[in-house]
Amino acid sequence: MSLPAPGSPGFSSLLLRHVLNHSALKGWAVNASLFSTILLILIVKNGGLIIDIDNSKSDKIVEVIRAMMESIFGLSVGHLSLSSSTYTEELPWKLFRSSPACISQFSAHASESIKSLKHDLDSNTRNKRDIHHHLDKGHLIVPQVLVLTGLESAASTVQMKLCEYFTKKRIEVRAGQVNGTLGDEMLKLCDFNPMVIWIRRNGADVPWWVIDHFMCATSIQSSEISLPPNDIDLGAVIPQSYLATLSLLLPYTHIHPPLAVHISNLFSALTCHPSLHSAITQRAVRAFPEYVRAHRLLVGDFALPNGFEIRLQEEQDGRARAAKDRQGTGGGVVGVHTWNVLAGEEPDINDLRGDCGRGEEELEDWYATPLNVQGVWKVCMIHRIRKRQVRDEVMWLMKGSASGGMKKGMGRGVGKILDEILTAV
Incomplete structure (x- = not known):
């Protein structure tokens, strides 16, 4: 069964049926409501998603989200677990998934600093900052989807730093060494614009300025979702080019x-x-x-x-x-070249006909x-x-x-x- 063409009657039902019947999922019963909400987020590409869960642990929903993103949409997933004990200096380091070579290289340089940090955390603030900010930009793997857990329990400073990342879509990292020491480093900017999914404890109270970065929200019970099979195939049941067409x-x-x-x-x-x-x-x-x-x-x-x-x-x-x-x-966003859009000018679907469609009957716009x-x-x-x-x-x-x-x-x-x-x- 092939992917349905955009604009087909019953398009969403056909697309869900294509996903459920795909051999790569090994018969996994994907939650239709969760799939539809994620699909909206991926098409619009503006804002993140909040998933409210009951008081049970979030491990199950994290595993489900990871499997959906990796196996259905072919996207890489990173998981950031936060708590009340998370401090701001950890964030740049914890946001990225580094290669094993990069991790071992970093550990060789920083092991002594880590030991001293554990021995006396208060007196080693500088070392703590160096440990968590020292990243090799050439080996950073920025996830396409970032799953957050525990954000509602994090300190306000951690929430503010994350919101800063989401707004600027860039992260400043310390990369490179001078004279082989961690203390002498260069500052570099790394692009950071993943789709963010926040798995939130239902009823948790968070500031409005955190909520504003998430455009959609849904709630789900543990009993409403099923874990993916262990032998599920990784890939892209719905390729990125297909989603890009819908976005365009x-x-x-x-x-x-x-x-x-x-x-x-x-x-x-x-x-x-x-x-x-x-x-x-x-x-x-x-x-x-x-x-x-x-x-x-x-x-x-x-x-x-x-x-x-x-x-x-x-x-x-x-x-x-x-x-x-x-x-x-x-x-720019409000530059002179965008004035036609601001004035209400909208594209016409007939402009997509090209030379091969000249002389054909004009298509009707949809509203x-x-x-x-x-x-x-x-x-x-x-x-x-x-x-x-x-x-x-x-x-x-x-x-x-x-x-x-x-x-x-x-x-x-x-x-x-x-x-x-x-x-x-």
């Missing part, structure tokens, strides 16, 4: 102005609801329409011209070269619908809101709103309120 089709998925207004009204209703405390940031507002588009790609059918993949890649390569050539001359908004509403918003305490809600009603009381909503859960907002707006 996002700009061709249009959102009508009335639907854009509807989305704006939803955000307003969410932020003004007296029972909810929300963290709807500009990052979330900008990213949400992309997830609506991705949902439309996965669940709706549409027509594509013959050979569109080649033309799509050519346009992408051309835009990348143009952006590189324009550096320093008006390029997102309120059903697509509904499809990603909870998964994109559930982690950004929390229930107000009764006294906080009363004070908010007295000071922050003139809309009157809504005491009937005090006992409702967050998910139910989200559904009611979606229905009412």
